[in-house]
Amino acid sequence: MNSARVKKFYYLMKLGRKFELAAKREYMNGNIAGFLHLDIGQEAVSVGTMQAFDKGDVFTHYREHVLAIARGMEPKAIMAELFGKKTGISKGKGGSMHLFDPTLNFYGGDAIVAGHLPIAVGCAYARKIQGENAGVFAIFGDGASNAGAFFESINIASAWKLPVIFFAENNYYAIGTHISWVSPFVELYNKAKNYMPSKRINGMDVCEVYNAVIEAKEHIENGLGPYFIEAETYRFEGHSMSDAGKYRSEEEIEIFKRRDPIENLKKKALELGIVDEEYFREADAKVEKVVNEAVEFAASSPKPEDYELFEDVFCKECENAVS
Amino acid sequence: MLYREALNKAIDESMAADESVVILGEDVGRYGGSYRVSEGLFSKYGEKRVIDTPIAELSIVGNAIGMAIAGLRPIAEIMTANFSLLAMDQIINHAAKFRYMSGGKMTIPLTIRMPGGVSRQLAAQHSENYETLYSSVPGLIVLTASNATYAYYGLKEAVFLNDPVVFLEHELLYPMDMEFKEIKNFDPFKAEIVKEGKDLTIITYLKMRYDVLEAEKELKKAGIDAEIIDLNSLRPLDIETIANSVKKTKKCVIVEEDHKTGGMGAEIAAQIQEHCFYNLDAPILRIAGEDVPIPYNRKLELLSIPTPDKIVKKILEWKAKNGI
Numbered sequence: 001m002n003s004a005r006v007k008k009f010y011y012l013m014k015l016g017r018k019f020e021l022a023a024k025r026e027y028m029n030g031n032i033a034g035f036l037h038l039d040i041g042q043e044a045v046s047v048g049t050m051q052a053f054d055k056g057d058v059f060t061h062y063r064e065h066v067l068a069i070a071r072g073m074e075p076k077a078i079m080a081e082l083f084g085k086k087t088g089i090s091k092g093k094g095g096s097m098h099l100f101d102p103t104l105n106f107y108g109g110d111a112i113v114a115g116h117l118p119i120a121v122g123c124a125y126a127r128k129i130q131g132e133n134a135g136v137f138a139i140f141g142d143g144a145s146n147a148g149a150f151f152e153s154i155n156i157a158s159a160w161k162l163p164v165i166f167f168a169e170n171n172y173y174a175i176g177t178h179i180s181w182v183s184p185f186v187e188l189y190n191k192a193k194n195y196m197p198s199k200r201i202n203g204m205d206v207c208e209v210y211n212a213v214i215e216a217k218e219h220i221e222n223g224l225g226p227y228f229i230e231a232e233t234y235r236f237e238g239h240s241m242s243d244a245g246k247y248r249s250e251e252e253i254e255i256f257k258r259r260d261p262i263e264n265l266k267k268k269a270l271e272l273g274i275v276d277e278e279y280f281r282e283a284d285a286k287v288e289k290v291v292n293e294a295v296e297f298a299a300s301s302p303k304p305e306d307y308e309l310f311e312d313v314f315c316k317e318c319e320n321a322v323s
Numbered sequence: 324m325l326y327r328e329a330l331n332k333a334i335d336e337s338m339a340a341d342e343s344v345v346i347l348g349e350d351v352g353r354y355g356g357s358y359r360v361s362e363g364l365f366s367k368y369g370e371k372r373v374i375d376t377p378i379a380e381l382s383i384v385g386n387a388i389g390m391a392i393a394g395l396r397p398i399a400e401i402m403t404a405n406f407s408l409l410a411m412d413q414i415i416n417h418a419a420k421f422r423y424m425s426g427g428k429m430t431i432p433l434t435i436r437m438p439g440g441v442s443r444q445l446a447a448q449h450s451e452n453y454e455t456l457y458s459s460v461p462g463l464i465v466l467t468a469s470n471a472t473y474a475y476y477g478l479k480e481a482v483f484l485n486d487p488v489v490f491l492e493h494e495l496l497y498p499m500d501m502e503f504k505e506i507k508n509f510d511p512f513k514a515e516i517v518k519e520g521k522d523l524t525i526i527t528y529l530k531m532r533y534d535v536l537e538a539e540k541e542l543k544k545a546g547i548d549a550e551i552i553d554l555n556s557l558r559p560l561d562i563e564t565i566a567n568s569v570k571k572t573k574k575c576v577i578v579e580e581d582h583k584t585g586g587m588g589a590e591i592a593a594q595i596q597e598h599c600f601y602n603l604d605a606p607i608l609r610i611a612g613e614d615v616p617i618p619y620n621r622k623l624e625l626l627s628i629p630t631p632d633k634i635v636k637k638i639l640e641w642k643a644k645n646g647i
Contacts, residue, residue, distance in 0.1 A: 090424060091427070094424040100424075100428050100429055102428055112412055112417070118385020118386055118388075119413075120389060121385070122390045122392075123389035123390065123393045124389070125386060125389070125390060126390040126395045148381065149381055152379045156377065156382055313422070313423055314464075314486050315486050317485065318464060318486045321510075
């Protein structure tokens with residue numbers, strides 16, 4: 001464990017956690033609407049992957065706030081998007097599920113389960129013929145691993161030896177459907193192992209996630225084709241804010257909460273003596289400040305103007321032709 | 324020039340002009356394309372840019388969107404328009420919406436070519452164009468190529484537009500030898516006045532253009548001077564050219580091969596009544612495909628779509644009924 005890296009992991013995971021708790025509160029306050037999928041419990045995956053995969057293109061599903069933060073998106077711009085404001089990363093037109101920033105090579109929140117996987121594969125094809133070897137990172141949940149688009153994607157990526165890391169976040173539940181009810185494998189790496197190197201890791205341990213992605217990154221950068229990682233993880237909250245959670249027990253949730261990625265990292269770092277208490281206090285204070293500023297920024301930002309309804313349907317050239 | 328050669332020339336010249344242009348689809352490479360549209364391109368540009376895909380339309384379009392995001396200008400070929408339904412999620416939920424839902428940050432320069440229409444006894448799952456589905460989606464441009472000239476110029480424009488284009492072709496047109504006209508200042512979104520006339524306006528597109536032209540010979544004998552408009556672009560729709568013609572002739576017939584219910588004609592008729600209701604001397608006549616899946620048997624197949632004979636008959640009946 002490297003001290004600087006552990007500090008970074010802790011800060012980003014804590015920022016993610018507090019950001020999500022603030023989003024939950026603002027949803028309750030009526031400032032955020034629609035579907036809101038919280039990443040609470042899964043921060044080790046979001047932070048570990050993005051810290052390791054620091055170049056290349058990222059295609060993601062819709063539980064992506066913390067992933068976006070870890071990629072470098074401003075929490076202010078994300079919170080403003082959740083509030084539906086003009087200053088949001090997608091100008092208030094995307095919302096929680098659609099945070100795009102091509103300058104960060106971050107494409108997503110795709111809200112069609114598995115719908116982004118063929119797109120990630122096509123992007124990897126282009127990167128390969130363009131001679132860029134940073135490759136593509138595609139993250140999805142256990143639910144997506146049952147969809148046709150998933151199987152088409154691992155097939156094509158493997159047939160054409162494309163630089164893609166397929167990262168399955170197995171939190172066991174597709175909304176309220178347990179993976180064992182609808183898939184022959186609870187361990188998802190079984191689905192990909194005939195196509196590419198595939199492994200299952202502990203997604204509640206940020207260092208393990210980070211190391212696995214570093215290994216996968218080396219593999220794809222060396223032109224060896226795609227790589228599959230399944231991370232076991234768990235969301236402490238419901239699927240979205242409208243989830244009553246009747247499909248799983250309190251006991252099960254408690255078992256996973258004991259594996260809290262943030263508290264466990266802190267505990268381990270203190271035990272090993274590589275980070276001192278003082279750092280954690282400072283980090284927590286900084287997180288508090290950044291999240292509060294994000295909420296204030298979102299709350300005080302203007303709404304989109306009426307005319308913006310008709311903008312961004314087409315590019316300017318086509319828009320002129322169409323109107 | 325053969326229609327398919329015009330398409331080939333457009334792709335070839337686009338690929339020669341810009342190395343970001345690639346073509347992908349089933350059998351587009353080594354096989355040369357199901358309708359020989361991509362013939363010769365594989366040997367000329369190689370397997371990196373002329374890409375043979377699996378039979379997986381969702382991925383053909385999905386992969387093409389990813390390529391477009393990465394800065395390429397992909398031309399995705401779907402073997403038959405019916406198969407594009409497998410890619411519908413990628414076309415509508417992704418290609419058409421990414422720019423908007425990202426607040427204008429994403430650009431998807433993608434052309435999706437698909438042949439369709441009622442060919443010859445290919446039965447229900449190989450005999451359709453989904454122009455009405457695609458042209459109802461905000462964020463998509465829908466072009467139709469009825470002739471070699473538009474096929475060439477229209478496709479070249481489509482490839483270099485910065486938005487997703489659904490480019491519809493018709494299976495019966497590929498082997499047809501057609502006149503090719505040089506055009507300066509080509510506008511892909513402009514309808515073509517195929518023939519000027521003063522008595523009534525016939526609006527059509529794709530292969531029905533030829534059925535209408537055939538019917539027009541009979542109408543002329545009956546003393547009717549029809550104006551014929553080929554739409555070329557369904558989205559955007561060139562309502563200006565349509566409305567100017569209808570205001571002149573005061574009578575309008577729409578001939579389309581797709582099903583009548585919810586077909587293109589329904590939208591066009593609605594727009595005409597918005598723009599020139601008080602100019603009309605009679606209700607708009609829609610001559611369209613019947614509301615049935617396309618049958619295999621040739622006699623039934625021909626009954627299911629407009630033919631020159633039927634067009635003439637229906638127009639004469641409509642004129643008599645309305646006293647025009």
